[in-house]
Amino acid sequence: MAAQKINxxxxGFGMSSKTFHCPLIVSSPHLQLHSIVSSGDKCTQVYPQAQHVKTSDELFASKEVQLVVITTPNELHFKLAKQAMNAGKHVVVEKPFTVTSKEAEELVELSKRTNLVCSIYQNRRWDGDFLTAKKIVEDGQLGRLVEFESHFDRFRNYVKAGWRETDAPGSGMLFDLGAHLIDQALHLFGxxxxxxxVVENQRQLKESNIDDDFTIIFRYKNGPKVLLRSSMLARQAPVLRFSLRGMDGSYVKHHLDPQEDQLxxxxxxxxxxxxxxxxERWGTINADVKGLHVVGQVETLPGxxxxxxxxxAETIMKGDLSHLAVKPEQGYETIRMIEVIRQSSDEGGKTIIL
Structure with a gap:
């Protein structure tokens, strides 16, 4: 008999929900899309099998729902995740986890106390380009790594409608694309x-006062310099994604992972x-690998x-939180790092020793 699926x-039924979460949930053999909380009824046209729920309280009261996915504006993440776990639900929170490390810490403790899954949707760990760069680093194909540069750029010289470009807690590029780049760096290097x-508002548009550009440098005592870069005014094509330099060679990758466009x-x-x-989108390597000089393309691993x-789903079924890939403690570390980055920038690009 097949195992019962997790409801x-x-x-929310905005871009994140429609593009990422719902299509992935219905594709999983372990999950069933049971309900969608939305003010409108468009969700029922796309997913007629799911119940249309008007309020989150109604969802939390449902005895059938086991896992709640939160895709609301960032400043609501903490409140809703806390309510969901207090109602006995496992939780997935769209990144960023919360807007302060204090909120994140409270959710970490609540997850431990209730033994409920509390994970953050850091999907970019499963980008094909990141998986490829990660393997190159872990396999030592460039020798001792000295520099790891990671970009996530866009070109948008106008204000896009929606809450993401409003001056509110958790808005701006650092909490948006920055949360992905920071998580990847912490996942790979600690x-x-x-x-x-340096975090800036380069566009200086009257309608939007958010940060739209940042440069971050992590230094490690026994590791590479890690450069994280994002700009809303990067019009070059193709965009740089990764540049890795080691004692034995280099790897360069342009273009973003195709999964978002496919979804x-x-x-x-x-x-x-x-x-x-x-x-034609694969990265290139020029390195000495195990006695051979290798020059050419590196096939990108599947995203x-x-x-x-x-x-x-497997973590919920096993009942073992140690099996969780994206742990709430890691979500806390990303938000705490955002606060340190803000401090460095606010103090004129001061180097903060951790």
Missing amino acids: VGVI KPYSVYA KAGQTPLTPGYGIESE KYLDFYNNV
């Missing part, structure tokens, strides 16, 4: 020894070819966003 309730950062086009992880990057949700 999932999603709060906590840095020192942090230097927006209506594909799912069950679609043939999903997550596969075309050859696997579905692995995030399958891991959450």
Whole structure:
């Protein structure tokens, strides 16, 4: 007999919910999209099998829903995650986890106390380009790594409608794309020894007072310099994604992972070819590897966003929080690092020793 699927309730039906969460949930063999909280009824047109719920309180009261996914504006993450766990629900929170480290710490403790899953949707750990860069680093294919540069850039010289570009707690590029880059760096290299950062509003548009550009440098006592960069005014094509330099060579990767565009086009992880990057977008390597001088392309590993949700489901089924890939403690570390980055920038680019 097949195992019973975990019923999932999603709060919100905006871009994140429609593009990422709902398509991945319905693609998982372990999950069932049970309910969607939305002010409108468009969600029922796209997912007629799911119940349309008007309020989060109604969702929390449901005895059938076991996992709640929160895709609301950032400043509501903490309140809703806390309410969900207090109602006995496992939780996935869209990144950023919270808007302060104090809030994040409270959710960490609540997860421990209730033995409930509390995870953060850091899907970019499963980008094909990051998986490839990670393997190159871990396998030592460039020798001793001295520099790891990671970009997540866009070109938008106007204000896009929606809450993400309003001056509110948790808004701006640092909490948005920065949360991904910081999480990837911490996942790969751990906590840095020192942090230097400049966070700016370069567009200076009257309608938007958010930060839209940042440069962050993590330094490690026995590791590489890690440079994290994002700009809303990067019009070059193709955009740089990774530049890795080691004692034995370099690896350079342009273009972003294809999964987001594939999901927006209506594909799912069950679609043939999903997550596969075309050859012309592969990165290049020039390095001495095991006695051979290797120059050429490196096939990008397949992207696997579905692995995030399958891991959450398996953790719930096992009842073992140590199995969780993106732990709430890691969410706390990312938010705490954002606060340190803000401090460095606010103090004129001061290097903060951790």
